Amino acid sequence: MQIESIEIKNYRLFRDTKLTNIPRLCVLVGANGTGKSTLFDVLSFLKDALAMNVGKAVSKRGGYKELASRGYVNEPIELTLQFRLEITGYERLVTYILKIEPDATGRAFVAREVLRYKRGANGKPFHFLDFACGKGYAITNEEDFSKADEALKREDQELDATDILAIKGLGQFERFKAASAFRLMIENWHISDFHVSDARQSQEDGFAEHLSTQGENLPLVANYLFEHHRDRFDRVLKSMQQRVPGVSVVEPRQTEDGRLVLRFQDGSFKDPFIARHVSDGTIKMFAYLVLLNDPKPYPLLAVEEPENQLYPELLAELAEEFRSYAKRGGQVFISSHSPDFLNALTLDEIYCLRKQEGFTRITRAGDSENLRALFDAGDLPGYLWKQGLFEGLN
DSSP: EEEEEEEEEEEEEEEEEEESSOOSEEEEEOOOOOSSHHHHHHHHHHHHHHHHHHHHHHHHOOOHHBBTTTTTTTTTTEEEEEEEEETEEEEEEEEEEEEEEEESSSSSEEEEEEEESSSSSSSSOEEEEEETTEEEESSOOOOOOOOOOGOEEEEEEEEESTTTTHHHGGGSTTTTHHHHHHHHHHHHOOOOOHHHHHHSOOOOOOOOSSSSSSSSHHHHHHHHHHHHHHHHHHHHHHHHHHHHHHEEEEEEEOOOTTTEEEEEEEETOOOOOGGGSSSSHHHHHHHHHHHTTTTSSSEEEEEEOTTTTTGGGGGGHHHHHHHHHHHTTTTTEEEEEHHHHHSSOOGGGEEEEEETTTEEEEEEGGGGGHHHHHHHOOOHHHHHHHHTTTTTTO
């Protein structure tokens, strides 16, 4: 499953913004305050709205007045995602539309929610889920493409509250194919909020298959890879040996009091030492490699400024690790200020955020004829960006 476009209306800096032709590796660049973190927050908002309902997701961000674009607090927020989805052997371009409005008290509710796609090669997209203000319908036999539109089974439903997403309730049932697949996709998004200090901590003896957003369970996940996916752990170790000078061994080790710690062996020292004595860059690189070697890639992985605390020469290799992860099936969104990281990318993987009249506009670097000519002539994107040749960006 891959997101191909995102359209955002009236969400903070995004008054009316659209990303199109999104590749599996998408990197955002722009000056501070242009909305890179806001775009990540749009993804987090959808995940929160699914987990805790729209009202709480909006309240978590300060309320509707803080979330809507400045000067437009009485207008709806609209999010539209297009993504490729295979339904019983057929790949479809599915569109999900979410429209949120404030009621008389300022509390947010779902004014409209639509999930649609074309049943065949021609014709208009068919609404397989359509709700407004907590009431609507969904199609239960959507996978039967041989039937005429009028033969599809429509099931009317009413949600418990107007701020509940229909894909949350109906997505629990297998008979609603697209809603179920989309719900699972959002639930498994990983929007990283990694903290080196959390990753250094020892963990009580336990079990964890996937790295948490903050990374505090790093020792447990490393231990899981070590015991259950040794090939993945060995790949992480090999990459560490290649990318971090001196590191020859990384091992999870249980202490006498039952805590799990990471121990690193440096070739310059006889004895290994635990994670709290290792540099921030070493811990962060190890955490990224553990994340990117997950046996089950997240459908979407979002990471802000991965270059922080890493040696510049490591960034091109880290970009390749992210690209390899995307090729294995996980779509990746990254924000960056690093020319060294950008140098490892193609122009079509870079999206530029600029402010115009107080709001953000997003364009793809590859759509610039000037940048394309320079890139084709051998110039690298990071150097072009550093020289101020990304028009209007610097």
